[in-house]
Amino acid sequence: MPGMPPEFPETPDLPDTETPETTNPVPPRREFLKNAALFTGTVALLGGGLEVLTRRPGALAEGEPGELLAQARRPLGPYDTSEAVTPYAQATTYNNFYEFGTGKDDPARLAGSLRTRPWTVIIDGEVKKPVKVDIDTLQSWFPLEDRIYRMRCVEGWSMVMPWLGFPLAALLRRVEPNSHAKYVKFTALDDPKQFPGQRSSVLDWPYVEGLRLDEALHPLTFMAVGLQGRVLPNQNGAPLRLVVPWKYGFKSIKSVVRITLTREQPKTTWALAAPDEYGFYANVNPAVPHPRWSQATERRIGELRRRPTLPFNGYAEQVAHLYKGMDLRRFF
Numbered sequence: 001m002p003g004m005p006p007e008f009p010e011t012p013d014l015p016d017t018e019t020p021e022t023t024n025p026v027p028p029r030r031e032f033l034k035n036a037a038l039f040t041g042t043v044a045l046l047g048g049g050l051e052v053l054t055r056r057p058g059a060l061a062e063g064e065p066g067e068l069l070a071q072a073r074r075p076l077g078p079y080d081t082s083e084a085v086t087p088y089a090q091a092t093t094y095n096n097f098y099e100f101g102t103g104k105d106d107p108a109r110l111a112g113s114l115r116t117r118p119w120t121v122i123i124d125g126e127v128k129k130p131v132k133v134d135i136d137t138l139q140s141w142f143p144l145e146d147r148i149y150r151m152r153c154v155e156g157w158s159m160v161m162p163w164l165g166f167p168l169a170a171l172l173r174r175v176e177p178n179s180h181a182k183y184v185k186f187t188a189l190d191d192p193k194q195f196p197g198q199r200s201s202v203l204d205w206p207y208v209e210g211l212r213l214d215e216a217l218h219p220l221t222f223m224a225v226g227l228q229g230r231v232l233p234n235q236n237g238a239p240l241r242l243v244v245p246w247k248y249g250f251k252s253i254k255s256v257v258r259i260t261l262t263r264e265q266p267k268t269t270w271a272l273a274a275p276d277e278y279g280f281y282a283n284v285n286p287a288v289p290h291p292r293w294s295q296a297t298e299r300r301i302g303e304l305r306r307r308p309t310l311p312f313n314g315y316a317e318q319v320a321h322l323y324k325g326m327d328l329r330r331f332f
């Protein structure tokens, strides 16, 4: 779509004196601990022997945004960052969700028009057991886990987000990819009645994203239904949102209605819109600048100074092997 405005960096060359946040970042777990007493849950022992306290996922059905969803309290898991969690008020008011508009505050202002129940998700394509399932049934299939991940937007800002959800691999295993499945395509809801931003053609709707199957099966790859112990706010991608923490944020598609296993690499929204600027892989890489700005540093929302951006957003140890032998300048 020539001429469309791509994502804009937020003044990456200037010191972040305009930073609006003055509060101290919330230390990890503080929020969880604060709410622990309000909440009754069941203790489940997960694979790694981690103690996770979860509410029965089936009981989330009519969750209002902001309602307590699950209480997780355990030692940091192998995939958690111990970095300070971005305060909830900031993580839910500074958003990219172009279906609501291109302004950072548009999603929080306008997301009330999105109806997240009832919500149907289709999982189909190259799988042995395709399924069309209600979001509450889908959630009831998996114990909810929490993951504290860094999130790095291609524009040069970042956050630390405590997600609640389940690994995408658990869902994919359930539908049994067949031998032709090589990629996973994700499609977001397409409904201009609920998404005011879809009345503009800033992007081709619906928003589509994709992963290679091995990326999709990686244990870090997550489907979020909650944020910081609460039902996922609409502006953060309710009711179901992909989270791929080693890739730029635009890969983490919000408000997913369809997951399709494919033979061919799917055509994805930002890669179609500006192929020279946004690739299919979009692995966080400080050594490969965006054509219009450097990716060497980032501004953590809530902090004043920029900090260095890490290869694969700090997850290199876990994911670099997926790209062995690939030229990451060509496959950006």
Ligand SMILES: Nc1nc2c(c(=O)[nH]1)N[C@H]1C(S)=C(S)[C@@H](COP(=O)(O)O)O[C@H]1N2
Pocket: 007, 091, 094, 095, 096, 097, 098, 099, 151, 152, 153, 154, 159, 188, 207, 235, 236, 237, 248, 249, 250, 251, 252, 253, 254, 255
């Ligand atoms: N459907 C949809 N998903 C989307 C987007 C979008 O515009 N539409 N924006 C992406 C971008 S660019 C980023 S940085 C993250 C932002 O997630 P957050 O607002 O929860 O921090 O969502 C991603 N997922």
Ligand SMILES: [Mo]
Pocket: 007, 096, 152, 153, 154, 155, 248, 249, 250
């Ligand atoms: Mo982004």
